[in-house]
Amino acid sequence: MLAERQQPCSEKTQINQQEVSKIIDLFDSKRSNLIQVLHQLQNVYGFLPIEVLMQVAKKMSVPLSEVTGVVSFYSFFSTQPQGRHTIRVCLGTACYVRGGKKIIEKVQELLQVQLGETTEDQRFTFEIARCIGACGLAPAVMIDNEVYRQVNSNKLKSILAKYE
Numbered sequence: 001m002l003a004e005r006q007q008p009c010s011e012k013t014q015i016n017q018q019e020v021s022k023i024i025d026l027f028d029s030k031r032s033n034l035i036q037v038l039h040q041l042q043n044v045y046g047f048l049p050i051e052v053l054m055q056v057a058k059k060m061s062v063p064l065s066e067v068t069g070v071v072s073f074y075s076f077f078s079t080q081p082q083g084r085h086t087i088r089v090c091l092g093t094a095c096y097v098r099g100g101k102k103i104i105e106k107v108q109e110l111l112q113v114q115l116g117e118t119t120e121d122q123r124f125t126f127e128i129a130r131c132i133g134a135c136g137l138a139p140a141v142m143i144d145n146e147v148y149r150q151v152n153s154n155k156l157k158s159i160l161a162k163y164e
């Protein structure tokens with residue numbers, strides 16, 4: 001996760017091709033610097049839109065499939081605008097057995113968001129996790145760096161309300 005990530009971009013984010021180009025130049029357009037280039041661009045835009053990835057591929061002479069492969073391999077890269085908060089519902093074995101799936105459905109219902117997406121108001125990005133170290137008190141949910149244990153539908157509503 002990028003600690004220094006800037007404010008999330010809206011869908012109306014304008015991609016400044018010159019700016020993208022300058023950032024790539026900072027790293028000499030070298031293929032070996034691809035990850036650093038992507039990091040820097042994500043810091044600027046908050047995520048990596050496909051237009052940016054296409055420009056990176058072209059300017060660095062790297063196949064687009066390789067660029068998108070790197071982006072999808074590393075979980076800290078995102079091709080979607082990110083919310084102000086990230087909610088991760090645990091679907092590790094203990095949480096799954098104790099109702100993690102129901103929590104997922106409740107999050108979808110309350111926030112009107114699908115897995116991997118960001119709410120329209122940019123409040124939350126919704127993801128799943130595979131064990132967040134609270135198995136004894138499953139099901140667990142993590143919002144940003146805060147872990148909530150023994151979450152149920154009612155509790156979830158009041159937890160989410162804290163993140164207006």
Ligand code: FES
Pocket residue numbers: 090091092093094095096130131132133134135138139140
């Ligand atoms: S399986 Fe969910 S916290 Fe471990």
